[in-house]
Amino acid sequence: MKILLVCNPGGHFATMQSLRKFWSAHQREWVTYERFDTLQLQEKEQVHWVIKQEAREVWRAFANFGKALAILRRSRPELIVSTGAGLAVPFVLAGKLLGIKTVFIESISRAEDLSLSGKLIYNLVDELYVQWPECTVRYPRARYMGVAI
Amino acid sequence: MILVTLGTQFFPFDRLVRWIDELLAQGVIDEPVLLQHGETTPTRPMHPLVTAIYSLEIGEMQEAVRRSSLVVSHAGQGSARMLARLGARFVLLPRLKRHGEHIDDHQLLFAQAVARLGVPHCTSRTELARYILQPPAPFEGELFKAPSLADHLVLRFG
Numbered sequence: 687m688k689i690l691l692v693c694n695p696g697g698h699f700a701t702m703q704s705l706r707k708f709w710s711a712h713q714r715e716w717v718t719y720e721r722f723d724t725l726q727l728q729e730k731e732q733v734h735w736v737i738k739q740e741a742r743e744v745w746r747a748f749a750n751f752g753k754a755l756a757i758l759r760r761s762r763p764e765l766i767v768s769t770g771a772g773l774a775v776p777f778v779l780a781g782k783l784l785g786i787k788t789v790f791i792e793s794i795s796r797a798e799d800l801s802l803s804g805k806l807i808y809n810l811v812d813e814l815y816v817q818w819p820e821c822t823v824r825y826p827r828a829r830y831m832g833v834a835i
Numbered sequence: 836m837i838l839v840t841l842g843t844q845f846f847p848f849d850r851l852v853r854w855i856d857e858l859l860a861q862g863v864i865d866e867p868v869l870l871q872h873g874e875t876t877p878t879r880p881m882h883p884l885v886t887a888i889y890s891l892e893i894g895e896m897q898e899a900v901r902r903s904s905l906v907v908s909h910a911g912q913g914s915a916r917m918l919a920r921l922g923a924r925f926v927l928l929p930r931l932k933r934h935g936e937h938i939d940d941h942q943l944l945f946a947q948a949v950a951r952l953g954v955p956h957c958t959s960r961t962e963l964a965r966y967i968l969q970p971p972a973p974f975e976g977e978l979f980k981a982p983s984l985a986d987h988l989v990l991r992f993g
Contacts, residue, residue, distance in 0.1 A: 687992060696844075697912055708988035741938040765992065791984065794912060795941035797948035815984060818948065832982030835916060 688713045690763040692777045694739070694770065695721035701769040701791065701834045715761055717754075717777065734761075739772045742802070747776050754780035765789065769834070771803050778807040791834060792816045800825060836867045837967070838903040842911045843873040843890055848936050851907070851928055852877055854960045859884055863964045869899055897921060905970040907963065910942035910956060915949060919978035926966045927956035952978060 689712045693702040699718060702709075716733040718724045727733050736753050739746040754776045758766075766781045766788045768774035774790055781788045790811045792804045797818040800808065808814065808827060816822060819830040839855055841848045852875060858864045859882035870877070870887045877887055891899060900906055900923050908914045910929035918925040929943040930936035946956035955971045957963050 689992075700913060705985045705988060707983075707985040708992070711989070711993065767988075789988075793941065794979075795945040795948065797944065801941075815987075817981075817984070831987035832984040833979045834984040835912075835979050 687765060688715075688761070688763045689765045689767055690715055690717060690758070690761060690777070692717040692766060692768040692773050694773050695719065695724045697793065697795075698769045698771055699724055701793070702767075704834045705767075705769075705791075709767070715757075715763070717757065717773065719773075736773065739776075741772060743772065747772060751776035751780060755784070758784050758786060767791070769793070771801060774803045775806050778811050782810050787812050789813045789815070792821065792828070794818070794833060794835070796821060798824070800828070836869060836899075836903050837864060838869045838871070838899050838906045840871040840891075840896070840906065840908045840914055841873050841875050842909045842914060844909075844911075844930070844937065845874050846930065846936050846938075847875045848909060848930055849875060849878070850934055850936065851909070852881075854963055855885070855907075856882055857960070858964055858967060863967055866904070869903075871896070871899075905967060907966075910946040912945060915945070915954065916978050919954065919974045919976075922973045922975060924970045924973050925954075926963070926971060927954060928963065929956060929958065931958075949978065954978070 691702055691714055693699050716727055716731050717736055719736055719738045734757050736750050737746050739750050758780055766777055766786055769791045770793055778788045788811045790807055794817040798820055814828045816828045816830055817833045822828045822830050868885045870885055871891050872887055900921050906918055906923050906925040908925055908927055910927040927946045929946045932940050
């Protein structure tokens with residue numbers, strides 16, 4: 687299966703790396719922006735570098751939405767997987783518009799409440815995984831199937 | 836020795852550096868401190884007991900943890916997991932948004948979440964002083980003894 691892995695640098699990138707057992711078996715492309723940690727991807731993986739988009743940077747999210755549409759049209763993945771944070775929003779939205787299946791994995795920091803990104807895409811994303819069972823209480827669409835570490 | 840680790844985030848964490856310096860000046864800390872400061876470059880001369888270093892290699896970090904009577908760490912997930920795995924005596928001090936130490940308060944949320952698993956954290960200098968005078972017991976067990984989400988995704992999507 688062809689998958690697109692979408693994550694911000696830092697902890698979200700580390701979480702995605704911890705899912706290697708899953709994504710390594712698939713044809714894949716990455717979406718992130720440049721930081722000292724994500725830069726190491728360029729040697730081994732195919733990466734689409736997008737605009738740095740940190741928390742609540744709405745205009746940058748709009749710009750990345752445009753990039754998301756272009757990347758998805760060109761790459762045609764069957765599945766988009768995001769471990770957050772903000773980059774998940776434009777890519778899940780674009781995926782929804784193009785009829786591509788989407789999966790969002792909430793940060794392990796969120797034990798009872800979703801992140802802003804999680805809340806924004808809650809009703810759009812096909813599957814949403816949280817890493818604490820308690821987090822499914824307020825969010826019945828969310829599922830707890832273990833942790834990504 | 837007390838190991839203080841601030842992670843490698845771009846955001847400064849001067850508050851913890853200042854508290855360590857003040858606790859040294861007050862004599863609450865009376866042993867050497869190894870400060871892994873990352874992007875938080877200490878702006879003033881530190882107490883003579885402090886050794887400041889930008890970052891430690893993973894092996895150096897583990898060795899420093901083993902030699903420490905207490906580790907004070909920012910509430911980063913990677914650091915917390917490593918400290919738990921090594922069975923360290925440690926306390927988390929979350930970076931907070933209101934001091935410009937991170938983009939949001941997820942470190943506080945993370946610290947509160949792992950508190951139920953027995954990981955101590957503090958948010959004030961007074962609490963920190965208490966942990967320095969009376970370090971917590973070495974952490975036992977695993978921090979996240981749970982099923983693997985990667986395994987689930989393999990079953991779900993191949």
